Amino acid sequence: MxxxxxxxxxxxxxxxxxxxxxxxxxxxxxxxxxxxxxxxxxxxxxxxxxxxxxxxxxxxxxxxxxxxxxxxxxxxxxxxxxxxxxxxxxxxxxxxxxxxxxxxxxxxxxxxTLPEVPDVDFSKIKVERLVVEADEAGIQETLESLAGSAQNFEDRRKGSKAKDGDQVVIDFTGRVDGEEFEGGAAEDYPLVLGSNSFIPGFEEQLVGVKAEEEKDVTVTFPEDYQAEHLAGKEAVFSVTVKAVKEPKPAEIDDELAKKYGADDLEALKTQVRERLESEYNGAGRAVAKRALLDELDKAVEFDLPPSLVDAEASQIAHQLWHEDNPEHQGHNHGDIEVTDEHKKLAVRRVKLGLLLAEIGQKAEVKVTDSELTQAILNQARQYPGQERQFFEYVQQNSGARQQIQAPIFEDKVVDHIFTEADVTEKTVTKEELQTAVEKLDDDI
CATH class of the missing domain: 3.30.70.1050 (Trigger factor ribosome-binding domain)
Known part of the structure; x- marks a missing residue:
């Protein structure tokens, strides 16, 4: 040979x-x-x-x-x-x-061939981590939001007209071409106006009704309605309004706490504080991670395999096209143009991907089986009723496992770099942190 x-x-x-x-x-x-x-x-x-x-x-x-x-x-x-x-x-x-x-x-x-990746002196990398304290104002704001979500409805004064956000208790019977249809009738149905839980146009026509009023509501079923025999058909609903109720936020007290699984209000406040601090810390870390990646991008230069860059640019273009055209679920959309912006972003991604992989390998960063299993379980919860099928699919598909493992590995490498980089903390307001987070959407 x-x-x-x-x-x-x-x-x-x-x-x-x-x-x-x-x-x-x-x-x-x-x-x-x-x-x-x-x-x-x-x-x-x-x-x-x-x-x-x-x-x-x-x-x-x-x-x-x-x-x-x-x-x-x-x-x-x-x-x-x-x-x-x-x-x-x-x-x-x-x-x-x-x-x-x-x-x-x-x-x-x-x-x-993959390039030789140069070493980086992490001690010369300066990163600022934004810190927000969970103050009493933030806790109170969250409690008020929870109270609003746990709102009750109380009868409005007799003769009052229903407003958007009110709850109307109704009996209704629907007809298409003069004939009643299955599932088109109910009694004592509590409907919150503006909730968009009924056919488009139904709730809007009940704004302004009063208790004991009868009204015909005419709507057209969407063309893609799940019941094919009703899709695109016009229906008339005979509605009897039995009550008009206005929303009343729950009181911020021990009873509210119990609705959210806490023993009392003080325990709920503690939970809220911990949740806010966790959210602030996560947001602060995301901003610090972006700053770290920016610094790493500037710190090193090395040749990149054109095939990797081209593949990444094509994937970016494809992903962004689907985000701009959500109505297209499949991939029979013809070729998608790869622009200079796609290529620029691909160069950054490939470069940082190779760099982080090299750093992780030298630092012997590993994703444990328990970490991977937990991540798979977390994603499986996004498919209610199909958790087992999703878990089994990932277990049998190495590509799917790699997609879940990759971000875990990246975050562990980033955490490793944070321990050696020059990281300083800066206390900011919640609004300033939110502004910093919003800026992340434009990049990787």
Whole structure:
């Protein structure tokens, strides 16, 4: 076997691999001899089938296996000796397509190698972490929000008109083409106006009604309505208003606390304080992480594999296109243009990805099984009723596991850098922190 370098330009590598006919024949013969003791054919005892007969019957298939194994072995040996780490799967092609048994096999191998990533002196990296204290005003604001969410409804004064946000208690019967339809009637139904829980246009027509009033509400079912026999049809609902109620926020007291699982108001305040501090800390860390990545981006320069950058730019363009066109759920949308902005962002992502991977490897950062399992379980909760199927899918799909593991690894590497970088804390207001967080949306 002979390996000849044909290209060495930047990160690009090219090689010509020649497998001699004698090498391949020897490999095939070895496979035949290894299998011979277990083979039994008509007219021969087990293990006594002549090699010539075995070669005639199994030789072509084994020749293909021998070729693949030899090429894979030559490539693995080369990568081990050279220390190259291909950025993507190497492109392997057989060049003598008119090959026949007895000929040498000639193969070309091309790939881009991952670059050498320079070391970074983290002590020279300066990062500011924004800190917000959970003060009494913030706690009170949260308590008022909780009280609003736990609101009750009380009868308005007799004769009062229903307003947006009020609750109306109604009986209704719906008809399409004069005929009642299944699921189109209810009694004593509590409907909050403005909640958008009914067909579009229904709730708006009840604004201004009074208790004991009767009214016909005419609406049109959406074209994509789940019940196909009603989709796009006009319906008339005969509505009887039995009560008009106005919202009343719950009192901020022990009873409110119990609704949210706390023993009393003081315990609820403690929970609120801890939750706010956790939210502020998470937001502050996100801003500090962005600042750290910006500093790392400026601190090092190295060549990037064009194939990785192109793949990342294409993925970014595809993702952003779907965000701008949410009505397209599939991928039959034709080619998506990759702009200079996509490429610029791809360069940053690839660069920082390679840098963080190198830092994590040198620091021996690992994602534990328990950390990965917990992350999978957290994502599974986003699919109510299908948690088990999601968990089993991820367990059987290495690509899905990698997508979940990657951000955990990145955050652990970032935390490692934080311990060695020059990090200072700056106390700011909640509004200033929120402004800093909002600025993150424009970048990675």
């Amino acid at each position: 002979q390996v000849t370098e044909t290209l060495n330009d930047g990160l690009k590598r090219g090689y010509q691999i020649t497998l001699t006919a004698s090498e391949l024949d020897e490999k095939v013969l070895g496979k035949l001899k290894e299998a011979q003791p277990e083979i039994q054919m008509k007219g021969f005892r087990k293990g006594k089938v002549p090699i010539a007969l075995l070669r005639k019957q199994f030789g072509p298939r084994l020749m293909g296996e021998a070729m693949q194994e030899s090429i894979d072995g030559a490539l693995s040996e080369h990568l081990e000796k050279s220390g190259d780490r291909p950025a993507m799967q190497p492109d392997v092609k057989m060049t003598n397509e008119d090959w026949k048994e007895g000929d040498d096999v000639e193969v070309t191998v091309a790939y881009e």
